[in-house]
Amino acid sequence: MMFDNKVIAITGAGSGIGRALALNLAERGAVLALSDKDADGLAETRRLLGNRPASITTLDVTDTAALNGWISAAVSDFGRLDGIINNAGLSVVAPFADCPAEDFDRVMAVNFTGVVAGCRAALPHVRSAAAKDGVGWIVNISSVFGMMGYPTQSAYNASKFAVRGLTEAMALELAITDPNVAVIRVHPGGIKTNVARNSKRIALLPGQDPDSDFAAEFEKAARTTPEQAAQTIVDGMVRRRTRVLIGPDARFIDWMVRLFPESHFRRIGNFLGGRRR
Template structure:
């Protein structure tokens, strides 16, 4: 078991959802949390909830790589070290690929993948200074299976999965003390679906459907439960973390039916997933 007490962990997307729950859960285990989010009000609320637990807050957009570097390096300087980063910030758009504007697709990739890759790149030199730590990248069940109207999200989360798997192997050879974890959440009761940009409905779907409401109805896991699962994965140095019964079910179905899984689990998925 790896102890988080006294460790300094950077968390992106800490203004709500899983990121907020991670900040609170890590702080309760004795970690110092360096937080960032583009939502100033949400980040301030997380800070209020943390109270006297040691933490820092910085408002930034993770696609601004100069700002991201200043935040990562600044956290290490402020607290004397950096022991880990959790690349959690993410967003989604809803549309068939053919109807997704290039700029919307690029924005999803910039937030969900490019910023994750940059977060890893920036954290590694700090972790190497003491030969240990964590890199935690949030993928999705949509990083294990394709889903209609989520091509941009699928592409970004598969990319996070591939990056994390390769980095896990590399660190295992060069820096075995650095634990690289990829996380595949199922449906989590967060604002991801509510904040998703609806561009176009998938052909044949109900244009009056409330995708966010459907998602929330089918979401099976709270952010607090998701964060606890991730933190336990950090303590146990797990390489892969599945969150929720739906994620475990999808993982099993994709392995068992790699060609026909979509026909078998489409109804089960309902309105979508994190």
């Protein structure tokens, strides 16, 4: 099997897509190096893995020294690193004019700078493993909000567009220098995870209901489970795809943005509602 004894690092593995990826890849024989800021969630993921080989490390991806140490420890513990899935993320809800700089910068630090740090730490090891065995992976989780702007999501949009641009450029570069390394950008649509529930709501636009329960609305609208998302991502890794869309909403948004580059939001705003990954 493709993933037998392959060592895969996953950030944000304490819940949602990250946990589902860990369980899916473990079933396929992968060895896992898992990290998350949530120690309890990470411990639960480890419990669900049973006796499958895995290490867990509690860290914040904005702590570059800790992230580098985690990758180094994984290579030391398991002898190699075949791939990384940069999955950790968060969101705030606020129009740009009302979003404090520290909140905007925090979203960028986790969603984008943490991905950059993960790629930098993992790439030399993934290159080495791919040169020996013919396969390696850099997988970065963007979003449908990395394909279109959305009101009150300027920070999230900026971070996810940045992940998209970084990953596209890396894919083109490594196709020349390291063709055995698959560089994949992932655009999930509405996924039933904790991102909406845990998002910090700072301010809304005029006319938005201040009493609305955004998390509840998101859960109702989200169409795809973390397990389905993980399966789609792993299928993309097997097929060495450069872009993976998750869910019917992601595919719909992709087409609408292509067909109506200036008017897509007006056309699909009601369809989207308030959802995000």
